[in-house]
Amino acid sequence: MTTPLIVIGAGGFGREALDVVVAINRATVEPFFELVGVVDSNLSESNRGRLDARGVRYLGTEDEWFNSRRSAQFVVGVGDPSVRSRIVERWTSAGYDAATLVHPSVGIGEQSTIGQGSIICAGAQISTNVSIAEHVHLNPNSTVGHDSIIEDFASINPGAIISGDVRVGLCSLVGAGAVVLQGLEVGPFATVGAAACVVRDVPSRVTVKGVPAR
Structure with a gap:
């Protein structure tokens, strides 16, 4: 069964996390993850263009995702440890599980x-x-x-x-x-x-x- 997954953060490490997802899926008979897209509350124009270039859907801000009431596992592709900690606290408090x-x-x-x-x-x-x-x-x-x-x-x-x-x-x-x-x-x-x-x-x-x- 394929697991829906979102990556939080479209910066450098967030897109490196996308690479890991792609590699995992290529190494399995059937894809392990269904990459739903990327959530980023401070998306720059350059990073939006980089997501578009690789065909990855931008899902909006964190608030927009929460308001959608959709479900998926998440990973946080934000390099700063303290920022990552705050993001994880918010998502786990909202009931989401991390991959x-x-x-x-x-x-x-x-x-x-x-x-x-x-x-x-x-x-x-x-x-x-x-x-x-x-x-x-x-x-x-x-x-x-x-x-x-x-x-x-x-x-x-x-x-x-x-x-x-x-x-x-x-x-x-x-x-x-x-x-x-x-x-x-x-x-x-x-x-x-x-x-x-x-x-x-x-x-x-x-x-x-x-x-x-x-």
Whole structure:
């Protein structure tokens, strides 16, 4: 049975989420998801054109979707963790269930779990005994090492490397190409800048950058 699905957000990551949906459907005998379209409350003209170019229906704002009283599962393709958290709270409070998207090319080790609403993009690698919580984004070619924990709403950006036994906290973001060394913790709502190398714990709500990250 095909599951109706909407993607919330028509920006870059939202359209990458569309790519994951397409790849999942191509990898199955019959499509797993029925892509209903995209909801975006702040759609730019350029992103509207990008949706039109790929033949994806724009469904209107969040309020317009709620007023339609239609049903579907949802995923939030918004890169900012805190914004994503607020959107998810609204949709789950309205009674909608989140889907989980995992690109067929993703490598997943034994004893690893992926929470509801998470989006795992092409080329991501999840090692053994990894816990990916809910509504996490693993961007293309990111890596999460053994025994690590990625908490709710965290974003691991393209090419970032999370070494083994690392905890990445609630609503935190690890930038593109950054490295977090083994056994460390990135606190809740923290940001690791692109290409940084984290060599010590990152406190909550702190931004670090550079090599080593400060």
